[in-house]
Amino acid sequence: MPSEKVTSVDVAKRAGVSQSAVSRVFTPGASVSPKMAEKVLKAAEELGYRPNVLARSLITGRSRIIGLVVAYLDNQFYPDALERLSNALQTHGYHILVFMVSNDESGTEKVMGELLDYQVDGIITASVAMSNALAARCAAAGVPVVLFNRGQDDERLNQVTSNNYIGGRRIADFLIAGGHTRIAHIAGWSGSSTGRDRRHGFEDRLREKGLDLVACIDGMYRREIAAQAARDMFAGDVKPDAIFVGNDHMAFAVLDTLKHELKLDVPGEVSVVGYDDVPMAAWPSYDLTTLRQPSGRMVEATVKTLLDWIEEGSRDVRKIEIDGPLMIRGSARVPEGWSYEGL
Amino acid sequence: MPSEKVTSVDVAKRAGVSQSAVSRVFTPGASVSPKMAEKVLKAAEELGYRPNVLARSLITGRSRIIGLVVAYLDNQFYPDALERLSNALQTHGYHILVFMVSNDESGTEKVMGELLDYQVDGIITASVAMSNALAARCAAAGVPVVLFNRGQDDERLNQVTSNNYIGGRRIADFLIAGGHTRIAHIAGWSGSSTGRDRRHGFEDRLREKGLDLVACIDGMYRREIAAQAARDMFAGDVKPDAIFVGNDHMAFAVLDTLKHELKLDVPGEVSVVGYDDVPMAAWPSYDLTTLRQPSGRMVEATVKTLLDWIEEGSRDVRKIEIDGPLMIRGSARVPEGWSYEGL
């Protein structure tokens, strides 16, 4: 049994060729004769040789590592995206290096440094914003960045989101059509573009239709806060007859609170609409009406953008917005004549 | 603005010292005078220098990368574990490189190769088994492996699990004490140690008490299969009055099917018990009685084992089993006198 690291030199020695020959055999597109390839592969096989990715990256300047920065994994949207991203990148020979970060400035700063230390070929941030200083550093290092599910003005940052503003409007239309009159909003974190855009779209459309929110609370994308918001809303004098919750993750907590704690009938007494359409939203216990963020297509766009930058040398910054349908299920009153196809 | 990669040589030049000096300043524990450190750090700061982890790893033989192999992220247990693992390792200066794998032999084989190409310092496999050939290769490469939540006989592989056999027995005791007489099991994948151990513990204890399973179906750890199993069980002549489901992920599907599709009262007509105690199990809509796998402590044990091997040179293979309590909630009839403290 071969014990320690075996290098290209070992293989070269055994095959009776030069180290460069070995290297070429393992470099796609290099010039090698069939019989050379055969000799080398045989020797490599016997010794159990595989090229050292790290050493290779030192020369090529390519690590085949993509850094993923993510704040939480308890919102099902993110593990789902992570799984898709990882699979997609894997088929292209890249892998994901994970960096967990608390969603504040200093944490991001520190983690981004470590990220660049690994010479990553690209960076994906999921639900995390970046300071302009950081964007500058990445740009200086020539490392492309894609903000996944978060928008930002910086003209160096690619981004892939759903069309949150339109989504918010669409949900407003749906609730109005359903005849709701006391509409409330438990918003996504106001520090995030997604939270703000959804809210603005929602509010704007309501206002256009002559309606005002009866209540609006920032749920911070956190379960407990959203649950408390729901309680507070029903402790006041005007009880909402519909709540748009800023994402599914919070919507589940709101549903739990309304149904099991406040003993309200959903959608009889109050309609609930979420945002994301995570897999769990379709589970019968929640059966949540929600606006789908098409994570499959968002991942595709993210990977394509990244690879275009890395492998094709593209330098045009993309701001991609992907539309998703409203998934009409049982947690909100369905207006006359609406259905999936109705969109 | 500094454009391209800045190296230790650049810093050395600017500070008027040797490259080795720069290296030493950035190597903890190396010998440097205060004024040298100051000079170098100043120059580094000005140029925006940070050591190249990859180049460093070429010398030290340490990449500070831990490979994580995982099959699915839709079972909340795994993203939860991933988050904890990543955080724990991050505080020790390590990071996780993710490898998704379909849960079959060939996929694992391929992915493990890529894993070793990255010169990872250690490998964690979550819910994935390894062929002995692979275990041998990792051992030969000197890379420690920890099986997380999966057991295997190979004497080269560390493993961290809960005590699945005891857990199965404990659930049997609980259901028997609850007066159930027609007990069924929707098992975890029989190809996995966890699935088998839980089942054996469960069956053994039932048999000791003179009971036989009225039905037992392999749920393969998949929602749809578990749901179908539940339907099948209630299509027969003897309807179960209790079902132990091999993990929470499947248990949610079973609960959905029983409550919303078959319109059964839980726990009135049938008790359901899960395994894992993922966060979602405590959500009011499911309120699932389940045996907790203490993922926090499992992660601790995993990280400690890994670091002992990597940094302390430990070579003793550990087979760690961590006990967890039964979390008594509302999805199963509670026997007279039982409660959390009753354990």
Next chain:
DNA sequence: TCTCAATTTGCATACCTATGCAATGCGTTC
């Protein structure tokens, strides 16, 4: 059979950092 172009191979070097070894500098003690 000889020439020439095209293909394949080897040589040497570079990528960026850490570290053993020798040399230098410093402070201390007698």
Next chain:
DNA sequence: GAACGCATTGCATAGGTATGCAAATTGAGA
């Protein structure tokens, strides 16, 4: 003031691979 020990520094090399360039080989064409 000299000798000694210790802390600090620089020099040179290694770690595993890719690649430009020149040398060698191959094959075709006449």
